[in-house]
Amino acid sequence: MATPMVCPTLYPGITRDDIAAVRRDLPPVRVLLSGVEHVGHVSGRLNDYPTVWCSALASGVQFTWGAVAYAVKTGRVLRLN
Secondary structure (H helix, E strand, O other): OOOOEOOOOOOOOOEHHHHHHHHHHOOOEEEEEOOEEEEEEEEOOOOOOOEEEOOOOOOOEEOOHHHHHHHHHHOOOEEEO
16 A cells, blocks of 8 residues: 655655655755755754755755655755745
């Protein structure tokens, strides 16, 4: 039986299994900062909200696990303004 969707309106197609895989593997994600794309690294496996770090940031930025899983699965970027 498939696992239920996390939030179909915000993260279509993302299941709890997708989030569990991201929490386990902590893959790199694409981050868009001021129109320039960077590679971000996810940390905080045991935290409620993961922190994404990249060399262009002075500190990490927190996202939801659903947002990070959606970015990883679809190949989209996490946008920072």
